[in-house]
Amino acid sequence: MSMECVVQGIIETQHVEALEILLQGLCGVQRERLRVHELCLRSGPNLGVVSSEVRLLCDLDQPEPTWTVKHVGGAMRGAGADQISVLVRNMIESKVSKNALRMFYALGYKLDHELLKVGFAFHFQRTAHISVSVSSVNKMPKVHAIDEAVPVTPGMQIVDVTAPATSENYSEVAAAVSSFCEFLAPLVHLSKPSISTGVVPTAAAAAASLMSDGGGTTL
Amino acid sequence: METQPQQPPPPPVAEKLNPKLEKELNLESLKTRAVSLAKAIARILEDFDAYGRTNTTPKWQDILGQYSMVNLELFNIVEEVKRVSNAFVVLPKNVNAMNAAILPVMLSSKLLPEMETDDNAKREQLLQGVQSLPIPMQIERLKARMDMIAAACENAERVLADTRKAYGFGTRQGPSMLPTMDKGQAAKIQEQEKMLRDAVNDGKGTQLPPDQRQITTALPPHLADVLIINDAGKIALPGQSNNINNQGMMQVSGTQFVGRSAASPSGPNFDNTTSPLPYSNSPRATGMVNVPSPQHQIQQQQFQQQQQRSKLMQLPQHQQQQLLAQQQQQLRQSSMQGLGQSQIPALHDMHGQAQQKFQTSHGQHQMPYSQPMGAHQQFQARQLSGGHIQHSMSQGQLNPAMNRHLNQFSGGANSALFTSAQGSPSSQMIPNMSSMQSQTLVPRMQQFGVSGTNPQRSHSSQMLGDQMFNTSGMMQTQQTQIQQSQQQQQQQQQGGYGNMQTNQQSLQPNNMMQNAQQRHQNPQ
Numbered sequence: 019m020s021m022e023c024v025v026q027g028i029i030e031t032q033h034v035e036a037l038e039i040l041l042q043g044l045c046g047v048q049r050e051r052l053r054v055h056e057l058c059l060r061s062g063p064n065l066g067v068v069s070s071e072v073r074l075l076c077d078l079d080q081p082e083p084t085w086t087v088k089h090v091g092g093a094m095r096g097a098g099a100d101q102i103s104v105l106v107r108n109m110i111e112s113k114v115s116k117n118a119l120r121m122f123y124a125l126g127y128k129l130d131h132e133l134l135k136v137g138f139a140f141h142f143q144r145t146a147h148i149s150v151s152v153s154s155v156n157k158m159p160k161v162h163a164i165d166e167a168v169p170v171t172p173g174m175q176i177v178d179v180t181a182p183a184t185s186e187n188y189s190e191v192a193a194a195v196s197s198f199c200e201f202l203a204p205l206v207h208l209s210k211p212s213i214s215t216g217v218v219p220t221a222a223a224a225a226a227s228l229m230s231d232g233g234g235t236t237l
Numbered sequence: 238m239e240t241q242p243q244q245p246p247p248p249p250v251a252e253k254l255n256p257k258l259e260k261e262l263n264l265e266s267l268k269t270r271a272v273s274l275a276k277a278i279a280r281i282l283e284d285f286d287a288y289g290r291t292n293t294t295p296k297w298q299d300i301l302g303q304y305s306m307v308n309l310e311l312f313n314i315v316e317e318v319k320r321v322s323n324a325f326v327v328l329p330k331n332v333n334a335m336n337a338a339i340l341p342v343m344l345s346s347k348l349l350p351e352m353e354t355d356d357n358a359k360r361e362q363l364l365q366g367v368q369s370l371p372i373p374m375q376i377e378r379l380k381a382r383m384d385m386i387a388a389a390c391e392n393a394e395r396v397l398a399d400t401r402k403a404y405g406f407g408t409r410q411g412p413s414m415l416p417t418m419d420k421g422q423a424a425k426i427q428e429q430e431k432m433l434r435d436a437v438n439d440g441k442g443t444q445l446p447p448d449q450r451q452i453t454t455a456l457p458p459h460l461a462d463v464l465i466i467n468d469a470g471k472i473a474l475p476g477q478s479n480n481i482n483n484q485g486m487m488q489v490s491g492t493q494f495v496g497r498s499a500a501s502p503s504g505p506n507f508d509n510t511t512s513p514l515p516y517s518n519s520p521r522a523t524g525m526v527n528v529p530s531p532q533h534q535i536q537q538q539q540f541q542q543q544q545q546r547s548k549l550m551q552l553p554q555h556q557q558q559q560l561l562a563q564q565q566q567q568l569r570q571s572s573m574q575g576l577g578q579s580q581i582p583a584l585h586d587m588h589g590q591a592q593q594k595f596q597t598s599h600g601q602h603q604m605p606y607s608q609p610m611g612a613h614q615q616f617q618a619r620q621l622s623g624g625h626i627q628h629s630m631s632q633g634q635l636n637p638a639m640n641r642h643l644n645q646f647s648g649g650a651n652s653a654l655f656t657s658a659q660g661s662p663s664s665q666m667i668p669n670m671s672s673m674q675s676q677t678l679v680p681r682m683q684q685f686g687v688s689g690t691n692p693q694r695s696h697s698s699q700m701l702g703d704q705m706f707n708t709s710g711m712m713q714t715q716q717t718q719i720q721q722s723q724q725q726q727q728q729q730q731q732g733g734y735g736n737m738q739t740n741q742q743s744l745q746p747n748n749m750m751q752n753a754q755q756r757h758q759n760p761q
Contacts, residue, residue: 133436133437
């Protein structure tokens with residue numbers, strides 16, 4: 019079963035640029051732009067007793083949009099899971115053709131909600147393959163109207179750090195993720211998705227120092 | 238009982254304890270009590286010894302009394318010891334697997350061998366440079382060194398603390414960050430965080446209420462070539478049954494499919510469903526798995542019809558009649574759309590009995606049809622031609638059966654039922670009857686001559702059973718069979734799906750002709 023390790027945090031939009039500089043320095047790779055239309059589909063009553071949920075992600079930043087289907091399963095529980103600071107959960111994803119949406123609709127899945135995430139991401143190898151994405155989350159006033167999307171929280175963006183794992187290596191991956199997160203601590207506090215962290219009160223100072231000395235060199 | 242209470246070690250002669258502390262510990266009285274307890278225990282033991290030797294029966298009452306007294310005294314002493322010995326000794330309540338390994342270490346007053354070697358090594362290392370010096374000088378040197386180290390540590394700690402403060406380390410857990418921020422601001426941030434996390438993780442706050450679930454008219458490019466939106470603001474998937482889209486119900490799921498095809502309705506009126514319906518992966522349906530062909534759709538409708546039929550069978554007869562009346566009316570409504578007989582593929586597909594069954598299904602035509610009707614009309618306006626063909630086919634299918642039925646349906650009672658069904662504000666009918674339809678109903682009815690001209694057909698069971706025209710009415714049976722074969726021939730001549738539109742048009746006159754013929758036949 020494929021798994022992923024996840025932590026999440028929030029950052030004020032005004033410090034996002036500093037975070038980008040910090041990430042640039044930490045990851046050593048170029049950032050990628052992020053513009054993803056995320057459709058969350060839920061199965062109807064005809065497909066089993068328990069409703070299932072899939073997420074269809076359309077990467078709009080490509081010349082030709084690419085689609086991914088993703089199923090996020092239950093989080094690992096128990097004392098072991100409580101002790102690690104990242105969430106470990108089952109996750110399956112696959113590239114799909116653009117017909118996937120139509121197929122899921124035909125199967126009886128219904129649109130539960132949809133989001134437009136706009137921001138940037140870094141993908142790099144550090145013990146595990148870690149992805150960090152910083153994005154503003156937008157909702158649509160009408161179904162599929164991504165051109166009219168408005169931010170859910172205009173002054174606040176979400177930071178997701180994820181890394182694929184397996185049932186054998188998740189503890190190492192979790193350790194790698196959480197040790198990487200330590201480096202981001204001056205700007206963003208990361209936690210399991212269900213745990214609220216708040217913003218870093220001293221982020222402004224850290225951001226200012228990042229922008230002053232290292233800022234010019236990376237961009 | 239043998240456990241002597243662990244006393245704090247009596248003060249050694251050489252090293253006197255602080256007198257104040259000694260007084261507080263009250264060691265003397267503790268000692269006295271412990272000694273007296275020991276004596277009491279010794280007495281009991283002696284008594285037992287005596288019992289054993291003289292072979293007399295012990296006085297258990299007394300022994301138990303003594304025992305409980307000793308027990309109480311022991312408990313008191315242990316409590317006392319605990320209170321005073323906290324600073325000096327470890328007093329485990331009991332030894333268990335968890336503390337068994339560490340207890341000896343904790344209780345031991347001597348360093349472990351490896352600790353001792355380590356200690357010695359450190360000491361030697363420390364004294365290496367100063368060993369040659371006299372002792373006071375050594376002490377001085379060491380003191381200076383300790384001061385230096387202490388200063389360095391202090392410096393380091395200050396730097397760490399400052400950095401922590403600057404970067405917010407250490408404030409992550411707990412609400413210690415909150416006081417640094419304005420309370421209102423903190424609350425606002427917390428609320429925003431919740432909104433953001435909810436939106437990302439389970440979509441809370443981004444779902445549109447059902448009444449606002451209007452799909453945008455200008456689909457973004459990545460969806461424009463995937464989805465087709467109809468006027469009702471619903472997604473119309475090309476090549477999918479309208480029933481599914483508009484009603485959101487999936488009547489043709491796999492399980493139903495199996496169940497339906499296996500069940501054979503046993504009612505005498507419906508006993509002609511002997512051939513099981515084709516599975517979607519049967520040879521007939523090959524190549525139509527992903528995009529249902531018109532034929533596939535007709536099959537789907539048949540399932541619905543069968544379901545409907547089984548529902549119908551469960552109803553009492555007067556309700557069946559009513560339903561039939563409604564169905565007939567719906568049939569006429571469908572025909573108002575001026576669509577031809579497009580059931581060719583299905584007819585091609587089913588020979589002999591199969592065709593019979595097909596017509597039967599028409600006979601029991603059904604409620605689900607009425608529901609999507611309103612949407613159908615909108616649908617037609619916008620849908621691609623592909624969808625249009627499918628749509629018209631599904632309705633065109635109704636026509637032949639309708640024609641015949643209206644002929645059969647000529648008893649006075651039936652027409653009364655018609656009228657009442659039309660007039661009654663049935664919730665089912667209202668949304669489906671556009672004004673245009675209801676207006677055109679009247680001439681249509683006249684055209685079909687629905688009046689008491691065929692008295693032998695007024696019986697409801699006949700109505701249900703005589704779709705085949707061969708259960709009653711001798712003359713008509715023959716004529717109808719002739720018609721059927723004619724019709725079949727015509728349809729076979731019409732060819733495939735490609736020129737469906739023209740088929741509809743060309744079929745229309747045929748249809749009329751048949752109607753006219755039948756009207757003539759009826760008075761006989």
